[in-house]
Amino acid sequence: MKKGYIAEIFSSFQGEGPYAGRRQIFIRFAGCPLSCFYCDTSYARDPRPKLCNILFLGKETSIKRNPLSTNEVIDYVRELLTPDVHSICYTGGEPLFSPAFVKEIAIEAKKMQFKNFIETSGNSAIDFKSLADYFDFASIDIKLRNHRAVKEKDYDKLYSNELECIRIAVGRGIETVVKVIVLKNTPVGEIEGICKDLAGLDVKFVLQPVTEHLQGADVVPGIKELFELSEVAGLYLHHIMVIPQLHKFLGIH
Numbered sequence: 001m002k003k004g005y006i007a008e009i010f011s012s013f014q015g016e017g018p019y020a021g022r023r024q025i026f027i028r029f030a031g032c033p034l035s036c037f038y039c040d041t042s043y044a045r046d047p048r049p050k051l052c053n054i055l056f057l058g059k060e061t062s063i064k065r066n067p068l069s070t071n072e073v074i075d076y077v078r079e080l081l082t083p084d085v086h087s088i089c090y091t092g093g094e095p096l097f098s099p100a101f102v103k104e105i106a107i108e109a110k111k112m113q114f115k116n117f118i119e120t121s122g123n124s125a126i127d128f129k130s131l132a133d134y135f136d137f138a139s140i141d142i143k144l145r146n147h148r149a150v151k152e153k154d155y156d157k158l159y160s161n162e163l164e165c166i167r168i169a170v171g172r173g174i175e176t177v178v179k180v181i182v183l184k185n186t187p188v189g190e191i192e193g194i195c196k197d198l199a200g201l202d203v204k205f206v207l208q209p210v211t212e213h214l215q216g217a218d219v220v221p222g223i224k225e226l227f228e229l230s231e232v233a234g235l236y237l238h239h240i241m242v243i244p245q246l247h248k249f250l251g252i253h
C-alpha cells in the first residue's frame with residue numbers, strides 16, 4: 001500500500017469550468033513543479049507538508065500527520081460523503097506529482113463506484129497516461145507563456161505535454177475540459193494557435209479570466225477582449241465557454 005503527501009481533503013462545490021456547482025470531495029495533493037504567478041494554492045506546492053487538514057463542511061478541521069496511506073485517504077473520503085456528491089476531485093498542487101499514489105486511490109475509489117475527476121496542469125504526459133484509465137473527467141490546463149509556469153526555455157516542452165495529455169484523455173473517452181487562464185492583453189494569436197492545435201478533439205474549451213481579488217484589476221481582461229478570444233476559438237472548436245471562478249461569489253474554499 002502506497003503512502004503520500006496531501007495538503008487537504010474537503011467537501012465543497014466545484015468552482016471552475018462547466019462542472020461548476022457540482023458537489024465534490026477534493027483531495028489536494030501536495031507538490032507542484034510549476035510556478036504560475038497567479039497561483040491561488042501556493043500552500044499546496046510544498047511537496048512534503050508535515051500535516052494534512054481534513055475540513056468538515058468548513059467548520060471543524062481535523063489535522064493528520066503526513067504521509068497518509070491510501071486506506072486513510074479513502075476513510076476520510078467516506079467520512080465526507082454526502083448524497084449530492086458528483087465525484088472525487090484529484091487536485092493540487094499537482095496530482096501528477098504523485099502518480100502512483102493517485103492511481104492507487106483512484107482504483108480504490110472506482111471499486112466504491114465513485115466517479116473520478118482530475119484537475120491537472122498536464123505537465124507530464126507519461127504520468128497522465130499511467131492513470132488515465134481510472135478517470136471519468138479531466139480538466140487539463142494550458143499555460144500561456146506569460147503565466148511564468150516554467151522558464152521560457154522549458155515552455156515548448158510543457159505545452160507539448162499538455163497537448164499530449166489532452167489527446168490521451170480524449171482518446172480514452174474521458175470527458176475533457178481544457179482550461180486557459182486569460183489575462184489583460186492575452187495575445188489573440190496565442191489563443192488561436194492553441195485552438196488550431198486542439199481542432200478536431202472533442203473538448204470543452206474554457207477561457208477563465210484571472211480572478212481579480214487575487215491579482216488586482218490591472219491584470220483582468222475586459223469584456224471586449226473576452227469576446228475577441230472566444231470568437232477566435234470558435235473558428236476551430238465547438239464548445240467554448242468563458243467562465244470565471246465561482247469561489248469568491250459563494251465565499252467557499
Ligand code: SF4
Nearest residue numbers: 032034035036039093
Ligand atoms: S500548476 Fe496550479 S498549483 Fe502549480 S503553480 Fe500553477 S496554479 Fe499553482
